[in-house]
Amino acid sequence: MITRKRTKTILNMAIPITIGLFSDYMMGLIDIAMVGTLGDNAVAATGLSGFSFELFIAFVMGLAPAVQGIVARREGEGSDEAKCLPLNGGIFLILTIGIPLSILCYWLTPYYFSMISSDPAVTKEGIPYLRALLTGTIAFGMCAVFEGYWTGIARVKVCMIIILLINGLNIFLNYVLIFGNFGAPALGTMGAGIASAASMFTGTIIYFIVTFIHYQKEGFLTAMPSFNLYKRLLKMGFPASLHDISFSAGFIVLFWMIGQLGTQELSVTTVLIRVTIVMFLFAEALGQTSATLVSDAIGKGDLERASQCGWDAGKIGVLVITLLGVPIVIFPESFLSLFLSEQETISLALIPMQLTALTTGIASLVYIFSITLVTIGDGSRVMIVSFGLQWLIFLPAVWIIGPYLEYGFLPVWLAQTTYSLLAALAITALWNSGRWKTIEL
Numbered sequence: 001m002i003t004r005k006r007t008k009t010i011l012n013m014a015i016p017i018t019i020g021l022f023s024d025y026m027m028g029l030i031d032i033a034m035v036g037t038l039g040d041n042a043v044a045a046t047g048l049s050g051f052s053f054e055l056f057i058a059f060v061m062g063l064a065p066a067v068q069g070i071v072a073r074r075e076g077e078g079s080d081e082a083k084c085l086p087l088n089g090g091i092f093l094i095l096t097i098g099i100p101l102s103i104l105c106y107w108l109t110p111y112y113f114s115m116i117s118s119d120p121a122v123t124k125e126g127i128p129y130l131r132a133l134l135t136g137t138i139a140f141g142m143c144a145v146f147e148g149y150w151t152g153i154a155r156v157k158v159c160m161i162i163i164l165l166i167n168g169l170n171i172f173l174n175y176v177l178i179f180g181n182f183g184a185p186a187l188g189t190m191g192a193g194i195a196s197a198a199s200m201f202t203g204t205i206i207y208f209i210v211t212f213i214h215y216q217k218e219g220f221l222t223a224m225p226s227f228n229l230y231k232r233l234l235k236m237g238f239p240a241s242l243h244d245i246s247f248s249a250g251f252i253v254l255f256w257m258i259g260q261l262g263t264q265e266l267s268v269t270t271v272l273i274r275v276t277i278v279m280f281l282f283a284e285a286l287g288q289t290s291a292t293l294v295s296d297a298i299g300k301g302d303l304e305r306a307s308q309c310g311w312d313a314g315k316i317g318v319l320v321i322t323l324l325g326v327p328i329v330i331f332p333e334s335f336l337s338l339f340l341s342e343q344e345t346i347s348l349a350l351i352p353m354q355l356t357a358l359t360t361g362i363a364s365l366v367y368i369f370s371i372t373l374v375t376i377g378d379g380s381r382v383m384i385v386s387f388g389l390q391w392l393i394f395l396p397a398v399w400i401i402g403p404y405l406e407y408g409f410l411p412v413w414l415a416q417t418t419y420s421l422l423a424a425l426a427i428t429a430l431w432n433s434g435r436w437k438t439i440e441l
Helices: 004-036 040-061 063-077 085-116 120-134 137-152 156-179 189-218 227-261 263-279 281-299 303-330 332-336 343-375 379-404 409-433
Strands: none
Touching (some): 004 156, 004 189, 004 263, 040 063, 063 137, 085 120, 227 263, 227 343, 263 303, 263 409, 281 303, 303 343, 343 409
C-alpha cells in the first residue's frame, strides 16, 4: 500500500518534470496546430520528419539516462568524487558523436525521404523541416545530458524553468518564421524546424551558464573524466540509444505503412501519436523520478526501498493517466478538432482516439519501468523485449492488416492498442523479476 509520504516524495519530483515535459511536447502539438493551417500534406510531413529526427538523435540521447543514473547512484553512495564528472563526459561524447552525425544525416535527408514517403507533396514539405531540425542535433543532445544531470541530483525545478524558457521562445519563433511575421520570410514547415533548433541552442547556452554558476567547484568543465567513466557512459548509453533507435524506426515504418493507406490516414496517425505522447508525459516524468529515487536507494544499499519506489511510481501513473483520458473518451470530436480541420479526417480518428484514451493508463507502465530500468543499467533487456514485440509481432501484423489485406485504418489502430498493452505487461515483468538489483555502475 502506497503511503502519503511516499506519494508526496514522488510527486514533488514528478510534477516539475511533468510541467517541463508538457511544455516541451506541447511544442510538437503547437507545431502541428500552426502547420495544420497549411493542409494535410504539411501535417503528414511534420509527423514523418519529427519521428525521423527522433530516430537520428537517438544515437546521442541515450547518454542522458546514463548521466542521470551514475550521478544519482553516486549521490546515494555519498561519493566524494566531483559531481560533474559524468556530465563532463556526456558533453564530450555529444560533441564527438553529434557533429558527424548531423552532417551525415543532413546530406542523406533527400534520399531518406524519398524512401519513406510516396507522396511528392509530403516529401517537398518534409525535407526542409527535417534538415532544419538536424542543424540542432548537438543542442538537443546537450540539453538532454544537462537535464539528466540536474534530475540525477534531484533539482528538477531548474530543468522545468529552462524548458519553459526554451518553449516560450519556440512559440514566438514559430509565429515569426512559419507565417512570416515581423518582416521575416514565410518559411512554412522549414520555419518550424528552424524555430525548434534555435530555441534548443538558446537552452544549451542557458544550461552552461546556470551549471557553471552553481557547480564550477564540483568540476564542471574542469574535472577530466576517466577512461572507465567514458566506458560506463557508453555501456549504459548504447542500449538506451539502440532502444530509442529501434522504437523510433518502428514508428517510421508504421508511418510508411499507414501512408500506403492514404495521406488522410497519415494525418490522423500523426495527431494520435502526438496526443498519446502528451498523455504519456506524466508517465515519463514518473519514470525519471523513479530512476533517481531507485538509483539513490541502490547506492545506499536499500534494495527494498528501491523496489518500492518503482512500484509506487507505477501505481500513481496508472491511476492518474487513466483519469486524464476520461474527457477525451467522452468528447473525442471536440478534442480532435483542435488539430484537424477536415470533418472526414476527424470522423476517421474518433474511435482510435477513444481506444487510445482508454488504454493509455495501463500502457504508461512501459514508460515508467523502461526509463527506470535503462537508467539503472538494465537497458539491454529492455531493448531486447521492446525490439521483439515491435519488430517481430506488431509491425508484421500492421503490414498484413493494413497494406496487404486492406482492412482499413481502425483494425490497424486496434493492433497498435494491443501492442501497447502487451509491451506494458512484458516490461512490468522485467521490473518484477528483480534482476536489476545486482547491476553495478
